Amino acid sequence: MNSVGIVGATGYTGGELLRLLLRHPRVEIATVTSRSHAGAALADWFPNLQGATKLCFSDPRVADLAECDLVFFATPNGTAMRMAPELLAAGIRVIDLSADFRIKDTSVWSQWYGLEHACPEWVEEAVYGLPEVNRKAIRSARLVANPGCYPTAVLLGFLPLVEHGLVDLEHLVADAKSGVSGAGRQPRESTMLAEVAESFRAYGASGHRHLPEIVQGLEQAAGRPVGLTFVPHLIPIIRGIHATLYGRLLDFETDLQALYERRFQDEAFVNVMPPGSHPETRTVRGVNVCRMAVHRPSPDRVVVLVVEDNLVKGAAGQAIQNMNLMFGLEERAGLADIAALP
DSSP: OEEEEEESTTSHHHHHHHHHHTTOTTEEEEEEEOTTTTTSBHHHHOGGGTTTOOOBEEOOOHHHHTTSSEEEEOOOTTSHHHHHHHHHHTTOEEEEOSSTTTOSOHHHHHHHHOSOOSOHHHHHHOEEOOHHHHHHHHHTOSEEEOOOHHHHHHHHHHHHHHHTTOBOTTSEEEEEEEOGGGGOSSOOGGGSHHHHTTOOEEOOTTOOTTHHHHHHHHHHHHTSOOOEEEEEEEOSSSSOEEEEEEEEBSOSSSOHHHHHHHHTTTOTTEEEOOTTOOOOGGGGTTSSOEEEEEEEEETTEEEEEEEEOTTIIIIIHHHHHHHHHHHTOOTTTTOOOOOOOO
16 A cells, blocks of 8 residues: 655645545555644544544644655645655655646746745756656656646647647637636635625636646647637636637648547546537536547637536646556546536
């Protein structure tokens, strides 16, 4: 069995990590930390775990975490970069679900996250944890930067087009919508039921902190600069992301459906739907699957529709997918659920 720890497990992402890891056939949770809830039973904070575990939260002590084979950080931005170096120096592998190690240019990271980076030397070594792109590097990585939820959907949706140079890279558009769980569990007025129900709004239209992460991934795939307009929206559902991606085609001959099917034919967690499909967020609720459909409304235009669960393929599930690769396990281990309907 592989031993893992979770730092900062009281949020929605931490709860998803616990739910998925408790059923993993090859993993044992050794320690779960929370400064504010030390001593409390996990099941008291996450009632869905009643009967599934007797674990309690503990203080985040490096000495305890050093007994683990791998540590997940499900913490606010700025925490992992201060704690992870000591664990890494002790030979403990780390998967960070925050944004601390995602952006290679630390000056850009500081601009968007408002902090000076505490360990830029580790940013260079960190592997961006999108398995569909970096699977080989993830297997041998000591530190994995788990992608953001919006970047996962947008990057996977655009990848086949960008990798083959089929679209105008200066004018890509990503129109994305997310459920309120993407804002985290911390109480705030803007995510109260009475504020979001029966309403729909954009946010971050002048610039969202996931923009440089997405652009970095697209430019890596394209091998050249990319121009992207990215606008996120808040919709009155609990979980799920729907990204509608737009591009101007430069190649009118390529069979786009066949292109997408070939690109993802060996990917267990990407489902390219039949022609004419319109994926729904409810079909990925609670599972580590990204569903997409490609449309060509005119000869020179392409529209890609992408859905995922922001807490699973967009966060905790993808982190476990990365963990499986790092431990040399079957990639689907602990992640083979089917979404519940209705």
